Amino acid sequence: MEGGGGGAEEEEQVMSEVHLGCPPHFCGLHVSRFSFSSRALGASEDDGGDGSCGGELIAAASGSGGLSDAVAVDEDGDLVLDRRRRRNKHVRSDYHLLTIQHGVTSSLKSVGLQVWKAALLLADFVLHKSFTSSYFDGVTAIEVGAGTDRGADILDNCLANVRINSGTLKFDEAKVCVRELDWKLSWPPPVSTCDPSDPSLRYLWSAHEIDEAEKATVLFAADVIYSDDLTDLFFDTVKKLMSSGAKKVLYLALEKRYNFSLDELDVVANGYAHFRGFFVTQDEHGDAIHGDKPGFVGKQIGLAEIPQYIREYERGNDLEIWEIMYSPEQKLR
Incomplete structure (x- = not known):
């Protein structure tokens, strides 16, 4: 940066x-x-x-x-x-x-260069689903970033990690694309009309890739909840993406972050409260998916349901993972 x-x-x-x-x-x-x-x-x-x-x-x-x-x-x-x-x-x-x-x-500005605990929890969730079911078999998934995953340094590092692990984990590099998604520009992102071999343009989207992304059925995000402004931009992008193409589900892992509030004279997780204001839970919403309630409906997945496969982190009580759906027929906040 x-x-x-x-x-x-x-x-x-x-x-x-x-x-x-x-x-x-x-x-x-x-x-x-x-x-x-x-x-x-x-x-x-x-x-x-x-x-x-x-x-x-x-x-x-x-x-x-x-x-x-x-x-x-x-x-x-x-x-x-x-x-x-x-x-x-x-x-x-x-x-x-x-x-x-x-x-x-x-x-x-560059926290996208680090590894955070919520990402490892999300990895445990994906591993568990993969080991115990066919839920993710053959799906197209999009990892929608950490809000700061922009700029050549961070995106180059993402691409390097794809290449480092392709041989060990035996996946086809050609099926994994690293692209810039600027939440401020929302969805769809700008389309490249220039020479794709130009290194400065390597992270721009093609029209075909946007079409493929809209056919995706699974979205992933980890540790995107730490700034109210970024949370607003994130949900605006996700709303538009989930309103396009195939029906999608978002799996979002986060770590609650606490700070002392002079207004409340207490240690609070204001960023988390702001995040929770974007959707209702299934219990709050009821069994009906349509209606006049907010368009996002979430279900918290209990950590006890997700065994820990990755050794090198401690979960603690502040990690959460949510399954979030969106219905375009409903009103967003």
């Missing part, structure tokens, strides 16, 4: 709890491994994942895009050797590693 000039104060840096244990002053991007298998944690766990950023730090990329060829160094500048792990005879054959290139700290 563009930095301030002319002696402007350096932007405040924030760190995801997922990155605790990483060297906080490292410049560039780290690569961490997140481990999972088809059995949830607690069901015959084994050694094999590190559980923190420190031991799983394997490389650094100073620019946008893929991994650099430079050797990794620790916070003191000493060489980090990538030692082969001694295989534990009890390690499960269905054990997998998800490799994520990410920032350790970032400004608020």
